[in-house]
Amino acid sequence: MSWGLFENWILPGLWVTVQATVFSALLALVVSFVVGTLRTSRLWIVRFLSGAYFEIFRGASALVVIFWFAYAFPLLFGWQLVPLWAGVLALALTYGAYGSEIVRGSLAAVPEAQREAGIALSFTPMQRLRRIEIPQAWPEMVPPFNNLAIELLKGTSLISVIAVADLAFAGNVIRLSTNESAPVYTLLLVLYFLLAFSITRGMRVVERHAKRGVGKLPEKKSRSGQGDVAPAGGSTNGGGA
Amino acid sequence: MNTPNESNQPSDTGSPADSAGTGRPSAAEALGGGAPGKSRAEGRELIKFQDVTKRFGENTVLDDLCFSVDTGKHVTLIGPSGSGKTTILRLLMTLIKPDEGTITVDGEYLTHEEKNGKLVPAGDAHNRAVRKKIGMVFQQFNLFPNMKVLRNVTEAPVHVLGMDKDEAAERARGLIELVGLTEHLDKYPTQLSGGQQQRVAIARALAMRPQVLLLDEVTSALDPELVAGVLDVLRDIAHSTDITMVCVTHEMSFARDISDRVLMFDQGKIIESGSPDKIFNDPDNDRTREFLSSVH
Numbered sequence A: 001m002s003w004g005l006f007e008n009w010i011l012p013g014l015w016v017t018v019q020a021t022v023f024s025a026l027l028a029l030v031v032s033f034v035v036g037t038l039r040t041s042r043l044w045i046v047r048f049l050s051g052a053y054f055e056i057f058r059g060a061s062a063l064v065v066i067f068w069f070a071y072a073f074p075l076l077f078g079w080q081l082v083p084l085w086a087g088v089l090a091l092a093l094t095y096g097a098y099g100s101e102i103v104r105g106s107l108a109a110v111p112e113a114q115r116e117a118g119i120a121l122s123f124t125p126m127q128r129l130r131r132i133e134i135p136q137a138w139p140e141m142v143p144p145f146n147n148l149a150i151e152l153l154k155g156t157s158l159i160s161v162i163a164v165a166d167l168a169f170a171g172n173v174i175r176l177s178t179n180e181s182a183p184v185y186t187l188l189l190v191l192y193f194l195l196a197f198s199i200t201r202g203m204r205v206v207e208r209h210a211k212r213g214v215g216k217l218p219e220k221k222s223r224s225g226q227g228d229v230a231p232a233g234g235s236t237n238g239g240g241a
Numbered sequence B: 001m002n003t004p005n006e007s008n009q010p011s012d013t014g015s016p017a018d019s020a021g022t023g024r025p026s027a028a029e030a031l032g033g034g035a036p037g038k039s040r041a042e043g044r045e046l047i048k049f050q051d052v053t054k055r056f057g058e059n060t061v062l063d064d065l066c067f068s069v070d071t072g073k074h075v076t077l078i079g080p081s082g083s084g085k086t087t088i089l090r091l092l093m094t095l096i097k098p099d100e101g102t103i104t105v106d107g108e109y110l111t112h113e114e115k116n117g118k119l120v121p122a123g124d125a126h127n128r129a130v131r132k133k134i135g136m137v138f139q140q141f142n143l144f145p146n147m148k149v150l151r152n153v154t155e156a157p158v159h160v161l162g163m164d165k166d167e168a169a170e171r172a173r174g175l176i177e178l179v180g181l182t183e184h185l186d187k188y189p190t191q192l193s194g195g196q197q198q199r200v201a202i203a204r205a206l207a208m209r210p211q212v213l214l215l216d217e218v219t220s221a222l223d224p225e226l227v228a229g230v231l232d233v234l235r236d237i238a239h240s241t242d243i244t245m246v247c248v249t250h251e252m253s254f255a256r257d258i259s260d261r262v263l264m265f266d267q268g269k270i271i272e273s274g275s276p277d278k279i280f281n282d283p284d285n286d287r288t289r290e291f292l293s294s295v296h
């Protein structure tokens, strides 16, 4: 495999994969929160509709959803999406459905007593969600969101089927033009792994930050701060700032 | 049963703050202008339960209950486990709704509202408005773990009452000083002891300038050595402010100290009520006597 092929296909493909991952992850995050919180609504109709969304997209093949946005959507709505965006949309809606389950589950795990304390202080349901429930549920969401982001990264390779020139697409082009399958796909494995690894590293930082935000200090500092009886004067703990 | 009346009780609210010499603000000072003032009409019914029945399935937890609490008074509810004391506080918090009867707070219906001269179930906004007059301290503190001490106290005044941020912070500092936790302002609840957390919870409830403070066994989740600190703070508040208190406690000496009136509950009914002297020294009812000897 020549430097030219690498420079012309692999590097741009890598960039497209990164873009597809970042955009669809951000959009999926929004979908996760909107659908996930709607699924905790007191109104059955809201719960029903958001639950239906979850079931439908969980049951749909991501590949078919991608095809649908690329080929059926233009026919139905007379509007052609740029292939990358058709892919991003399809991935965000699909993975957002999984994400909504993470959000719903973590919100449900916030103790009932916290909800009652919020009611006792006359917060509105929206204020409780925004100021009490979501901030407390967030640290619980980060590890499963990490898994989902990696699944999503790997899922982006599906958009190569609608001719988006991502990393997987580049690999296919090089294989067809040079017949060197082994080095190309080995390189791809390594690149996907490195991307996944950097996601995990990044999420680790997010998680540490999130835990600090609920007074749980990172492990190495936590021993003195977590006990039932606080140290007098507070000189021994890390401050949690 | 007659609605117990507290006309025989002298007001206990004029006594001076007992924190002199410590440099701490008195409870009256810390509560500031928003504290229920002396100008407020004494003897007015602030809380009124009328024929309230509450059932959980087959279990009738409150049985046709009538009682009232006058402005500025401190009423303690005692009684065996399961007699319905917590249920009364949860009704006042609108966490649950009565099956029959009505509850009014400062003349306004709770969980009901009047529409075209009829009583209908109230919406959330109505309940929220009435509930702002009530503050609650829970057995398990229930501080918000995602907020530091100061923000636990300022969050509701800022976002529920619309108080200016700086003003809320200043008031909060005063209240946190009142409960003796100034050096812990910048900590998360997990970094505090149970007793410290409970004192923050008291400050948080007071920051809303409630007319009534509900206390549900606020020391029973604490290690024994931490109980006194919390009770001292509550005594201070009881003696130096005009705030009305409804208190469930097993700390009988505390109840004797602060109460104007004690209500003895059994199986969802008030079986005896009277001054703490009467109830604790010379109860009329056998079950009251039995209960008191079991907790002493």
Ligand SMILES: Nc1ncnc2c1ncn2[C@@H]1O[C@H](COP(=O)(O)OP(=O)(O)OP(=O)(O)O)[C@@H](O)[C@H]1O
Pocket (backbone or CB within 6 Å): B056, B059, B061, B079, B080, B081, B082, B083, B084, B085, B086, B087, B088
């Ligand atoms: N949410 C609920 N669902 C069903 N039953 C309940 C519920 N809440 C309370 N009860 C029942 O109502 C009765 C009264 O409970 P309540 O908590 O008011 O008692 P209490 O006087 O506070 O007792 P304790 O001293 O143990 O705190 C109990 O029999 C309890 O089992």
Ligand SMILES: [Mg+2]
Pocket (backbone or CB within 6 Å): B085, B086, B087
């Ligand atoms: Mg109770």
